[in-house]
Amino acid sequence: GAVVSQHPSRVICKSGTSVKIECRSLDFQATTMFWYRQFPKQSLMLMATSNEGSKATYEQGVEKDKFLINHASLTLSTLTVTSAHPEDSSFYICSAPSGTGELFFGEGSRLTVL
Amino acid sequence: AQSVTQLGSHVSVSEGALVLLRCNYSSSVPPYLFWYVQYPNQGLQLLLKYTTGATLVKGINGFEAEFKKSETSFHLTKPSAHMSDAAEYFCAVSFSGNTPLVFGKGTRLSVIA
Numbered sequence: 001g002a003v004v005s006q007h008p009s010r011v012i013c014k015s016g017t018s019v020k021i022e023c024r025s026l027d028f029q030a031t032t033m034f035w036y037r038q039f040p041k042q043s044l045m046l047m048a049t050s051n052e053g054s055k056a057t058y059e060q061g062v063e064k065d066k067f068l069i070n071h072a073s074l075t076l077s078t079l080t081v082t083s084a085h086p087e088d089s090s091f092y093i094c095s096a097p098s099g100t101g102e103l104f105f106g107e108g109s110r111l112t113v114l
Numbered sequence: 115a116q117s118v119t120q121l122g123s124h125v126s127v128s129e130g131a132l133v134l135l136r137c138n139y140s141s142s143v144p145p146y147l148f149w150y151v152q153y154p155n156q157g158l159q160l161l162l163k164y165t166t167g168a169t170l171v172k173g174i175n176g177f178e179a180e181f182k183k184s185e186t187s188f189h190l191t192k193p194s195a196h197m198s199d200a201a202e203y204f205c206a207v208s209f210s211g212n213t214p215l216v217f218g219k220g221t222r223l224s225v226i227a
Contacts (some may be wrong), residue, residue: 006157034214044215049214091155093158102163105159108155110155
């Protein structure tokens with residue numbers, strides 16, 4: 001079945017640095033990818049919709065300049081957390097629609113900002 | 115707008131007992147409905163989905179769910195709980211296969227030996 005790969009699975013960084021998370025669709029093309037954020041013991045909240053070749057669409061309350069999204073190809077979307085702070089620590093998950101009524105999720109990336 | 119309500123943030127059952135996790139949704143259009151399972155520090159794994167057709171949907175690991183339009187429900191069941199079923203379960207809804215999912219708050223299932 002379709003697979004979405006996310007990298008890195010875990011990242012620890014110092015406050016003020018930037019971190020890039022990659023999301024790849026391995027055996028299908030994804031013109032759209034969705035980025036979610038999950039706080040500990042909470043549900044997944046949609047952050048933004050990544051669109052291949054155009055600007056991402058951000059949900060209300062999500063800082064565009066803080067969470068930079070690039071969808072450079074039909075198989076790769078990246079989320080860059082800029083000038084990270086401890087409150088950005090979270091579990092970030094990407095997903096891509098397969099076109100058959102199902103969303104495939106990446107393995108998730110746990111970001112810890114010290 | 116769509117929304118999902120999962121009744122009970124934590125459900126505890128004995129090993130071998132029936133598992134019932136409740137999910138109600140609201141949607142202005144016919145929904146696509148999903149159940150996902152999440153183990154600690156991992157991503158989401160699809161258990162089952164309803165898009166169209168048969169309202170009783172069978173998924174992996176012995177789980178099934180029934181879409182009841184009149185009750186706007188999509189409860190998840192399993193006849194006999196196993197220790198390995200202990201995890202967080204999320205119900206989700208979307209308009210179609212290409213739109214983002216709206217998730218419920220999740221239900222943590224504990225299985226007692």
